């Protein structure tokens with residue numbers, strides 16, 4: 435939720451300028467001024483359709499850092515049908531379920547190899563009181579979900595249900611603690627309840643509620659968006675609060691908490707600076723949030739389907755801005771932490787569109803098209819490129835909310851193009867990155883231009899290479915050539931994700947309109963690979979050899 439005044443670095447092929455800490459009206463005025471310059475010119479039938487040329491060198495003998503599997507993390511908030519209906523239907527539901535969890539969703543999620551799931555919010559976390567979500571369900575008090583549609587939350591999905599869900603899908607839990615409206619005692623007891631093996635009132639309560647052994651909880655977020663919905667705090671005030679709350683978050687019974695401080699959004703570099711100065715090594719990571727809006731305007735973000743090529747272009751241009759934010763925050767962190775011990779956890783990212791017509795605007799339901807697949811591929815490449823600092827990222831959100839993996843309606847379920855990118859890319863999880871610098875032609879839209887092709891590579895423990903490629907140009911194919919050094923190629927195979935239209939999506943009637951297919955437009959000879967990427971496509975290659 436964006437209620438605060440915020441600024442960002444406005445980057446474009448249009449005359450470039452930087453807007454930092456502008457208030458919203460000035461930001462909108464600036465955007466309005468800038469957009470007409472980027473208006474897409476009507477296409478000339480004779481326009482150049484020659485493929486875009488791209489090249490790079492893949493030097494396998496010069497590996498980079500490991501790509502933390504947690505970069506492929508997820509986020510499930512009590513928001514709309516993200517939890518209720520999306521993953522949890524209850525044991526008595528007619529929808530097939532495993533102890534209340536939808537069987538179809540569980541099975542689909544398992545294929546993604548979920549490393550970590552963040553819960554219970556988001557803004558919801560800062561009004562969540564965990565004790566309301568334990569014990570017999572008919573005795574759990576309800577509350578109003580004030581952030582998301584004003585609906586009544588009955589607390590039937592609480593700590594035990596979330597932990598069981600994580601066990602079922604094989605993910606690490608990431609608990610987002612309430613600093614905005616909760617107390618130090620409440621947060622400290624939550625950690626004790628979940629992780630202690632001692633005999634105390636908290637652990638006895640856990641046992642009474644059916645869980646004998648403590649859980650392992652690795653990731654713990656100390657507040658969410660504390661500059662906004664999480665308490666409207668200043669950076670200095672929050673840093674002091676962090677230090678106070680953190681003092682009482684103990685490592686019980688061999689559990690070690692990985693502490694994630696509530697970091698900035700977009701270009702709030704001053705916030706990062708304060709956290710580094712005041713908290714320093716008392717945190718393991720700083721979070722970063724960045725959402726991609728086609729228009730950059732929170733009052734009219736742009737639609738999820740039926741968009742123009744200009745909106746396609748600006749969505750992709752804006753999503754690439756995260757590279758600048760990550761780079762700058764990382765540079766601020768470098769001053770105190772040159773060894774990069776403190777990570778950047780991009781624990782909310784993805785597209786945010788106008789709500790799907792006919793839905794509750796507070797439920798943040800939106801369409802997911804081939805454009806979202808491009809956004810996913812580009813962001814994952816950027817995270818890989820910054821794997822030395824970015825060691826976690828959680829797309830917003832897992833099911834039914836914003837840039838979701840999965841959409842459900844009653845007993846129906848469909849996998850989105852974003853799901854397919856996460857599934858195709860999961861070979862990069864835990865692999866060693868191979869840094870590369872691409873030279874590529876641009877995708878040009880009116881007066882605007884962005885690099886047409888993005889690439890990323892890694893080497894897995896079994897020795898195979900993964901190369902992922904994205905061609906964002908919706909009109910032109912791309913010829914990509916790369917020289918492979920320090921590796922003898924034996925074979926190559928690949929998969930491609932593309933579709934007819936920029937806004938092709940999977941629906942309950944046509945669930946496979948956008949689905950991965952075998953890709954064979956790749957040849958490797960004499961250590962040089964030549965790949966023909968279709969327009970608007972994502973490709974993942976697997977190269978075997980030694």
Ligand code: AHR
Nearest residue numbers: 435436556557558659830
């Ligand atoms: O993901 C939706 C919301 O976006 C989250 O609750 C909040 O943290 C952010 O503003």
